[in-house]
Amino acid sequence: MSAAAPSQGSNSAPARGSAAPKPEARGNHTSASATPLLDIARLNAGYGEMQVLRDINLEIRPAEIVAMVGGNGAGKTTLLRAISRLIPSRGDITFDGRPLPATADDVFAAGLVQVPEGRQLFDRMSVEENLRMGAYRRRDGSAIAGDLEHMYAIFPRLADRRRQLAGSMSGGEQQMCAMARALMAKPRLMMVDEMSLGLAPVIVDLLLDTMTRIRAEGVTVLLVEQDVHAALSVADRGYVLETGEIVGKGTARELEADPEVQRAYLGEL
Ligand code: ATP
Numbered sequence: 672m673s674a675a676a677p678s679q680g681s682n683s684a685p686a687r688g689s690a691a692p693k694p695e696a697r698g699n700h701t702s703a704s705a706t707p708l709l710d711i712a713r714l715n716a717g718y719g720e721m722q723v724l725r726d727i728n729l730e731i732r733p734a735e736i737v738a739m740v741g742g743n744g745a746g747k748t749t750l751l752r753a754i755s756r757l758i759p760s761r762g763d764i765t766f767d768g769r770p771l772p773a774t775a776d777d778v779f780a781a782g783l784v785q786v787p788e789g790r791q792l793f794d795r796m797s798v799e800e801n802l803r804m805g806a807y808r809r810r811d812g813s814a815i816a817g818d819l820e821h822m823y824a825i826f827p828r829l830a831d832r833r834r835q836l837a838g839s840m841s842g843g844e845q846q847m848c849a850m851a852r853a854l855m856a857k858p859r860l861m862m863v864d865e866m867s868l869g870l871a872p873v874i875v876d877l878l879l880d881t882m883t884r885i886r887a888e889g890v891t892v893l894l895v896e897q898d899v900h901a902a903l904s905v906a907d908r909g910y911v912l913e914t915g916e917i918v919g920k921g922t923a924r925e926l927e928a929d930p931e932v933q934r935a936y937l938g939e940l
Contacts, residue, residue: 705732706768708891709754709783709860714762716753723749724915727762731860736882736892738902738923740936741912747895748788750912751862754778755785767859780808782859788868790849794838798829798848801837805855815855822851825881843874850878854885861885862893867901879905899936903927911936 707730714727723746731737741747753760756775764771772778784805792801802822806815823830826847832840837848846866853861863882867875875898882905886892896902903909903923911919911932919932926932 710765712763716760738906738909739895740899745912746915784853784858786863788864792837799833805852860891867898
């Protein structure tokens, strides 16, 4: 990762809907020909007897931002848990051309890292201690100090608060800390669950802009969101999940223009 100058450290990002940058301006791109980094086929998962996910097929190519959108209880978090091997599942998952490891620890070590819903920070630890926890599996200890500084360049607000207890920060700052902690693991694929939940639009915009920077540095992103407008504004492609099944997919622009998506999620028809 390079230590580029910070660019999103203030509250100056425009509010969504009015002066927000056009979706294209966030750098959406597709790489249709690339071999998938994550390839999921016929995934079924649930809790005990209760099946939640049915025959999920999904692929994410290197350096894509892919949105998984859907309403309350659609199964989005369950999908992330299944990919992270936190719950049992049936089906085939390939990561970087190999079968995905069977345990959560090995999945993490392979470079597939989740930013969980609700952040789940170590509240009574400082920001910097949280970030160091993200790097606990790394063997390149000498590179960690430089990567910490890089996180503070990406998230300048965290630099100001590096000694502050994570639990005492605002929701937006905690989300930044959770994302930075995940990035400290040097993930190939970062899966972010409900990043926007409870945050002001100006903060969501700032985080979405950060997402495009993270992708530009080579990290592939799966963004799981109830805020469909936010997710599609930054994604290259997306999938729509309803009651455990994929009911739509396409480029972000195709989904935004889809009357069903507009009716169900964008409040436009
Ligand atoms: P939300 O954003 O509201 O969390 P979601 O799309 O992430 O929605 P999930 O959390 O994956 O949805 O939930 C899908 C279904 O699985 C729901 O019916 C939910 O009640 C159920 N569920 C989720 N977690 C558990 C659990 N630990 N045990 C049993 N059922 C669960």
